[in-house]
Amino acid sequence: MPRPITISFTSLFITTLFISTFSLPQELFALDFSSKLRTDKQSLMSVASDFGNLTESIPATVFYPSSPHDIAAVISFSYTNSAPLFISPRGHGHSINGQTSCPDGMVIHMESLGQDRTDRINVSVANRYVDVGGEQLWIDVLNAARRHGLGVNSWTDYLYLTVGGTLSVGGISGQTFQHGPQISNVLELDVITGTGEQVTCSKTRNRDLFNAVLGGLGQFGIITRARIPLSPAPEKVKWVRLMYTDIVTFTRDQERLISVDENEWLSGFLNYLEGSLLLEQGLIDSWRSSSFFSKNDTERIVQLTAKHRLTALYYLEVVVGYDEDIATEVDQELDLLLDDLSFVPGFAFAQEVTYVEFLDRVHDGEVKLQEAGQWQVPHPWLNLFVPKSRILDFDAGVLKGILGKDKAMGPILIYPMNKNKWDSEMSAMIPDEEVFYAIGILRSATRDKLEKMVDQNKKILEFCTIEGIAFKQYMPHYRTKEGWMKHFGSKWDKFVELKMKYDPKGILAPGLKIYTSLL
Ligand code: FAD
Known part of the structure; x- marks a missing residue:
């Protein structure tokens, strides 16, 4: 096995490079698919990092399959070879913490499966x-x-x-x-x-x-x-944002709206519900809410924040789909719904856009940031599921406490979901409570702020642990067996059993270090 050389550029940027003399099994290059393997620097570097831009890990080769059969062939080769080759599928590379990395091994460029094909x-x-x-x-x-x-x-x-x-x-x-x-x-x-x-x-x-x-x-x-x-799918949607000055009213309204059992008609009416935190003007026009608020709306929101001497506002976001022939009816029902909610009077903002424009809304923000060269920066994101019973503690300790004024570097999402819509037989882990919140702390970092943000993320996890908040990481990444065992809880033994059944040599997706933590 080659020995990794770890080079620390800063205390945060740990780049793992591998000795160039490392050679892939020579038989690999004699097989049918060998023309789809690349080892040139450009190919290797194109998969060395991900959207997070926090780690860099160079594989030995990148594989560009043109059919599922090609993928089966490389995995079979690895499985039957005396020294298995690690293999990691890479989709669009939008992970944060090197989940698709494959030091020593092969990254499969999944998107080449669909290249020049219309039948996928x-x-x-x-x-x-x-x-x-x-x-x-x-x-x-x-x-x-x-x-x-x-x-x-x-x-x-x-x-x-x-x-x-x-x-x-x-x-x-x-x-x-x-x-x-x-x-x-x-x-x-x-x-x-x-x-x-x-x-x-x-x-x-x-x-x-x-x-x-x-x-x-x-x-x-x-x-x-x-x-x-x-x-x-509807042709168009009514897209509404409602402002709140306090977390209690904000979460109460959110929880009422997702309580489908209590409001049966709502379950078919609302097509979408999320919530976010707003801190200051820069964030109001962040990439997640690009172009939603007019200049005038933005000024009013900033004044509202100042008037209440707040560090943050919350907004609840709902969407209702409709076709033109029922537009008036939908407006009336939406008015009835809004009458029943406790947002700050006068602070409801609405837009009508096509269904496709709504669903593709984040891309507009991406294009603007790409043009400004601000998309490929480090993204020390933290995504958590927090039980409803502790959301106020989380707000006080994390959003108002640990993050303080540093929230302004990106969107912060807070929205609830129902446990009974998740399938407990599947591998994904959620908190053991009927309602829990998805929290997305989606900050972009300049190099000088990165260290502080990573440290804050660590403090957030420590705070939750010390306070006994039974959170789960969404898109988890741990480095130790204890971390993974705690994450999977009672599902751990089953997870290990199935890993041994379907990937007994630990070939797949080694970037998460789950298999190596078993050894
Ligand atoms: P990659 O990052 O390439 O891979 C992710 C993981 O999946 C890796 O472990 C990889 O090995 C594995 N993998 C990839 N392809 C396959 C495959 N075909 N079969 C098996 N395993 C595979 N998530 C949400 O849930 N909701 C959101 O709204 C959301 N918004 C996002 C917005 C942005 C700007 C970004 C950067 C991320 C967002 N995410 C969101 C997170 C995203 O869903 C995950 O990071 C997802 O894994 C990325 O998909 P990808 O195609 O880039 O996968």
Whole structure:
């Protein structure tokens, strides 16, 4: 085994380089697929980091498959070779903490599966589902389904992520309270396991693999196809933001709105619910809310904050879909709904946009940041699930406490979801409480602020632990066996059993260090 050389550029930037004399098994280059392997610097560097821009780890080779068969062939090769080669699927590379990294090994460039092909997204209008390649982006699923007036039930806020990448973590957004995460909305998968076997699985066929892979962090197999149910999609949406000056009223209204049992009509009416924290003018026009508030709205919001001598405001965000023929009716129902909520009077803001414009909203912000050269900066993001019973403690200790004024470096999301919309058989982990909040602290860092932000993230996790807040990390990353055991809790033994069954040599997705923590 080659020895990694770890070079520390700063105390935070740990770059792992590997001795250049490391050689891949020579038999690899004699196989049918060898022309799809690249070891040139440009290919290696293109997968060395991810959206987080916090780590850099250079693989030995990058594989550009043109079919699932190619992927099965490289994994079979690795599995039967005396010294297995680590293999990591990389979707769109939008992880934060090096989850797709594969020091010593092979990164599979999943998106090349769909290159120059039009047959990787197939909508069945009659059966109301789409068969989609694991490498496809959600934006392309949206465009394909929309041509038939259809859409999936559960999206992510940002659609330039691959289907395989989000199904490996969960896939959450403002539809999760109602339809569950994306992993609760899958009918069938084609998976290539860590032994190179191609398996079709669902709730009724190879059920253990299906449940393991969904939310399974790429540990059990590579998703090459997912069958996802479709429903009629509206033409347009009414998109509303409501301002709150205190967390108690804000969370009370959010929890009422997601309490589908109590408000049965709401469950079919609202298509989306999220919430965010607003600190100051810069954030009001952040990449997540680009172009929503007019200049005048922004001034009023800033004045409201000053008037109440607050460090932060909260806004609740809901969306209702409609077609033109029922627009008036929807307006009336929306008015009734708003009458019943306790936001600051006069501080409701609404827009009407197409369904596609709404779903693709984050991309506008991305384009602006790309143009300004501010998209490829470090992103020390922290995503947590916090039980409803402790959300006020979290607000006091973390949002108002640890983060203080440093919130302004990016959006902070706070929105609730229902546990009963998640499938406890799947690998994804959530808190053990009926309602819990998704918290996304999505900050961008300049180099001089990075260290402080990473330190604050550490303090947040310590605070939750000390205060006994039974949180779960969303898109977790731990470095020790204890960390992973604590994360998976009572599911740990099952997780290990299935890892041993489907990836017994620990070939897949080593960047998370789950298998190595077992040894
Ligand atoms: P990658 O980062 O390439 O891979 C992620 C993990 O999945 C890795 O462990 C990888 O090995 C594994 N993997 C990739 N492809 C496959 C496959 N085909 N089969 C098996 N395993 C695979 N998440 C949400 O839930 N909701 C959001 O609204 C949301 N918004 C985001 C916005 C931005 C700007 C960013 C950067 C991230 C966002 N995320 C969101 C997080 C995102 O869902 C995850 O980071 C996701 O894993 C990224 O998908 P990707 O295609 O980039 O995967």
